Amino acid sequence: MGNAELHSIHIHPVKAFRPVGLGEAVVEPWGLAGDRRWVLTDDGGKVVTQRQQPHLASAVAELSPGGGLRLSAPGLEPCTVPVPRPGATVTVDIFGEKVEAVPAGAAADAWCSALVGAAVRLVHMDDPATRRPVDPDFARPGETVSFADGFPLLITSLSSLRSLNSLIAQGDHADEGPVPMDRFRPSVVVSGTAAWAEDDWQRIAIGEVTFRVAKPCGRCVVTTTDQTTGERGREPLRTLGRHRRFGGSLVFGQNLVPESRGTLRVGDPLTILE
16 A cells, blocks of 8 residues: 555546546535536536436536636537536536536527537536535535535545456457546545445545545446547446445445545655554
């Protein structure tokens, strides 16, 4: 464990768009700076993700210095989206939770609707410190989260991915492996740990920042989606179902809640505190 370290850092400026790799990132209480502060909603206010629209994987959202976006995707002219001014909010339904957010505006909505092929709206979480609490079954009072599925960060390990891909290679759909890490859409990826060691972690430090390991991450159909083409297969869910079923969840990775602020840098040491 002496060489366990942070291998890579990823943010998803717009939830469900392609990940952006970084050399360093600031940890805020609700997640990595710039991660999942924007999301698409349908005409009923429900969040739109790769669960419904797998080809969102082809879209890229790059952060501008002021926190705005540059959106790009095959076949579409790029679109620049400034951070919307504070004002009237709309209600977003994210997996049954109601969260207030600020509309990005007509130009952004038109671009995103052209991308999806249906009417959608782009919205921005203006105040992540107050808008959305973490699941109270796993949170402490006052802990909040962005538009991530449920927790501020997700950690995965290279060794666990290698182990999973070894299992896929032995299965009925070996031709679908090996699956790359981007299928799991992690915030941070670590190296130098034993396969599945993260199952037993309760508190960790990455460089100067400490985290509570809140719960295992149950996986969904997004993991079967090629993050370049949007095409879907059966893996890795089929193999996770055989080897990594815990209760009703197929588990890969662990959800984290920050205990402190700071900056993460690729190469930072990973320390298991509990």
